[in-house]
Amino acid sequence: MENKNMFRDAMVVGFAMFAIYFGAGNLIFPPFIGFETGTNWIAGLVGLVLTGIALPILAVVAVANAGGTFKDLTRPINPWFYQVYNVLVMIGVGMLITIPRTAAVAYETGFSVILPMVDPGLLKPIAIISFFALTYYFANDKSQVIDKVGKVLTPVLLVILVGIVILAIVNPLGAPVATEIANPFYFAFTQAYQTGDVLTGLLCAVIFVEALRGKGYTEKASNVKMILLACVFAFAGLFVVYGGLEYLGATGNSLFEAGTDHTVLLTGLVQKLAGNGGLYALAVAVALACLTTSVGLTAVLADFLNGISKQKISYKVGVALTCGIGVIQAMGGVAKIIVIAGPIFMGIYPISILLVILGLFSKYVPNDGVWKGSALLVVLVSLYDSFSIIGAIAGFQLPAALTNLYMTIPLAGQGFAWIVPAIVGGIVGGVIFKGKKSEAVVEAA
Numbered sequence: 001m002e003n004k005n006m007f008r009d010a011m012v013v014g015f016a017m018f019a020i021y022f023g024a025g026n027l028i029f030p031p032f033i034g035f036e037t038g039t040n041w042i043a044g045l046v047g048l049v050l051t052g053i054a055l056p057i058l059a060v061v062a063v064a065n066a067g068g069t070f071k072d073l074t075r076p077i078n079p080w081f082y083q084v085y086n087v088l089v090m091i092g093v094g095m096l097i098t099i100p101r102t103a104a105v106a107y108e109t110g111f112s113v114i115l116p117m118v119d120p121g122l123l124k125p126i127a128i129i130s131f132f133a134l135t136y137y138f139a140n141d142k143s144q145v146i147d148k149v150g151k152v153l154t155p156v157l158l159v160i161l162v163g164i165v166i167l168a169i170v171n172p173l174g175a176p177v178a179t180e181i182a183n184p185f186y187f188a189f190t191q192a193y194q195t196g197d198v199l200t201g202l203l204c205a206v207i208f209v210e211a212l213r214g215k216g217y218t219e220k221a222s223n224v225k226m227i228l229l230a231c232v233f234a235f236a237g238l239f240v241v242y243g244g245l246e247y248l249g250a251t252g253n254s255l256f257e258a259g260t261d262h263t264v265l266l267t268g269l270v271q272k273l274a275g276n277g278g279l280y281a282l283a284v285a286v287a288l289a290c291l292t293t294s295v296g297l298t299a300v301l302a303d304f305l306n307g308i309s310k311q312k313i314s315y316k317v318g319v320a321l322t323c324g325i326g327v328i329q330a331m332g333g334v335a336k337i338i339v340i341a342g343p344i345f346m347g348i349y350p351i352s353i354l355l356v357i358l359g360l361f362s363k364y365v366p367n368d369g370v371w372k373g374s375a376l377l378v379v380l381v382s383l384y385d386s387f388s389i390i391g392a393i394a395g396f397q398l399p400a401a402l403t404n405l406y407m408t409i410p411l412a413g414q415g416f417a418w419i420v421p422a423i424v425g426g427i428v429g430g431v432i433f434k435g436k437k438s439e440a441v442v443e444a445a
Contacts (some may be wrong), residue, residue: 002214002385006226006229007169009212009217009224009412010216010229010230010232010233011227011230011233011345011434013208013211013226013227013233014211014229014230014231014232014233014234014408015232015233015237016207016208017057017060017208017213017231017233017234017238018234018238019056019150019231020200020204020207021056021153021195021200021201021234021238022154022157022158022237022238023102023106023195023200023293024102024178024432025098025101025102025293026041026052026194026195026197026292027056027105027109027161027245027266027286028105028109028172028262028263028265028266028334029048029052029191029192029194029195030048030241030242030243030245030246030249031050031245031248031249031262031265031266031269032191032249032265033045033048033187033191033192033244033246033249034176034245034246034247034248034249034250034251034253035249035250035252035253035256035260035265036181036184036187036191036249036251036253037179037180037181037184037364038176038177038178038179038180038181038182038185038250038253038341039177039178039179039250040178040181040184041176041184041246041247041249041250043184043185043188044184044185044187044188044246044250045188045243045247046185046190047184047185047186047187047188047189047191047192048188048189048192048242048243048246049188049191049239049242049243049273050189050192051079051189051190051193051195051349051353052187052192052195052197052199052236052238053197053235053239053242053243054235055197055198055201055353056197056198056201057201057231057234057235057238057414058201058231058360059198059201059202059205059352059355059356059359060201060204060205060209060227060231060357061092061131061209061224061227061228061231061359061360062202062205062355062356062357062358062360062362063201063202063205063206063209063253063274063359064205064208064209064223064224064227064357065224065362067361068205068209068210068223069205069209070082070086070137070202070203070206072201073359074355075307075329075356076358076365076368076371076372077368077371077372077375078110078372081375085227085348085351086203086304086328087205087308088348089199089203089348090301090304091304092344092348093199093341093344093345093348094297094300094301094308095183095301095319095322095326096325096329096340096344097196097329097337097340097341097344098196098297098324099297099298099322099326100325100328100329100330100332100337101330101334101337102289102290102291102293102294102297103128103132103288103326103330103332103365104128104263104292104329104332104333104334104337105286105293106127106131106286106287106290107123107124107127107128107131108263108264108267108333108334109263109266109267109282109283109286109287110259110283110284110286110290111123111127111283111287112124112127113280113283114280114287117185124331125331128327128330128331129327131290131291131330132294132323132326132327132330133323134291134295135168135291135294135295135298135323135326136298136319136320136323138291138295138296139295139299139302139319139323140225140316140319147292147296149292150289150292150296153288153292154289154292156285156290157285158237158241158286160278160281160282161241161244161245161282162240162241162244163274163278163342164244164248164270164273164274164278164282165240165241165243165244165245165247165248166244167246167273167274168244168245168247168248168251168273169244169247169277171250171273172247172251172256172271172359173186173248173252173256173272173273174251174252174255175251175254176251176253176254176384177253177254179253179258180258183414183415185224186414186415186416187414190345190346190349190415193345193349194344194345196345197392198349198352198353198356199348201356202352202355202356208227208230209223209227210228212227212230229395237333245266245328248269248273249265249269251320252268252269252272252273252389254266255269255272256268257415261334261335262334262335262338263334267279267282267283268421270282271422274414282284289406292444294326298319298322298323298326301317301318301322302316302318302319302322303315303318304318305317305321305322306317306318309325321388329382339393342393343386343387343389343390344381344386346385346386346389347382347383347385347386348382349382350381350382350385350418350422351375351378351379351382354374354375354378354418354422355375358371358374359368360381366430366434367428367430367433368429368430368433369428369432369433369434369436370426370427370430370433371426371429372433373424373425373426373427373428373429373430374421374422374423374425374426374428374429375425376420376423376425376429377418377421377422378421378422378425381406381409381417381418381421382418382419384398384402384417385404385417385418388403400435409421
């Protein structure tokens with residue numbers, strides 16, 4: 001009976017994990033990765049699985065292993081690191097990217113598909129303003145109606161997508177054709193940054209840890225064991241959906257022009273595969289699922305603004321501010337949001353991946369210097385990556401001497417310049433702090 005309950009409890013938490021990662025705005029990336037990698041779609045799938053599925057799920061394990069909260073995980077670096085990271089993620093990612101993207105995706109794959117006869121110049125502002133008006137209403141509503149609706153919508157959307165995946169496998173649109181992507185693995189690896197799910201895993205892990213503690217798994221060993229089992233269910237669900245959509249994009253990449261927008265590609269693939277009926281079903285489900293995601297994220301962000309301002313920004317003002325910025329950002333469209341997201345994710349993702357790795361193996365890390373040294377060098381390299389993207393967008397170049405220095409770093413040419421500095425920084429930091437026991441080890445003991 002105990003094993004049966006463990007299986008059931010892990011499955012419940014695993015599906016909850018899947019639902020949180022499954023933000024409807026993420027659906028546009030797997031087909032795009034398949035489309036761009038073409039005949040190399042398997043290499044693309046490996047990159048997508050690593051940063052879009054495996055690392056986000058392992059982030060939960062890392063936090064659980066460190067004590068149960070993101071603050072516990074980052075303690076060996078410095079207490080202020082937790083605060084800075086939170087601000088960057090909440091404002092830079094949540095307010096400027098993720099929440100506006102839900103509205104933009106809802107419009108481009110939902111409203112514009114359901115109401116194609118309406119002039120886009122009129123429909124777009126009405127749809128996006130209405131979307132955030134509903135977000136504002138439900139984020140301030142304490143009846144939890146939207147949560148109940150979301151519990152219905154996620155399974156409905158999942159059923160639709162699994163149906164699309166089955167159709168893509170049984171009746172593929174065509175054979176993948178070669179593309180000009182020189183390094184499909186790196187392309188997919190970094191494109192999957194756009195899901196933001198490693199950040200989600202790090203900051204939301206406490207939800208799953210506490211859920212299992214509430215089910216009686218209070219001992220650290222049993223809690224981590226159950227987290228691992230729950231992760232298996234979440235991984236399976238995400239792999240089927242993301243992997244299937246990536247394959248769909250690869251098999252249909254000869255049917256669309258190079259440079260096709262993410263949302264246009266998704267809706268076009270589904271229409272060719274399942275006809276207008278499948279397209280409309282997906283459009284309605286995605287639009288409503290985007291709304292539930294937007295409401296949940298807006299509530300979290302409003303709480304964060306209230307707390308960090310020491311109640312000077314009220315919860316309702318935080319909701320209104322988030323929705324107002326969301327309208328402005330979403331009006332630019334999904335493509336613009338993705339461009340803005342590029343340098344932000346390139347700056348924050350490597351350090352997030354490092355935290356996951358160190359958290360997973362924290363009991364083997366000799367002292368805090370390993371955390372401090374590796375984090376410092378990874379952040380410095382990531383800042384270069386971030387500013388180089390900003391320069392490419394804005395039309396300026398970083399100093400040639402700095403670029404030349406960067407290119408001397410091993411793996412820089414392959415797009416992974418941060419890996420060797422992480423190792424070197426960890427070794428140097430470990431030597432400097434030799435003899436001082438790591439706080440991570442203390443927590444893990």
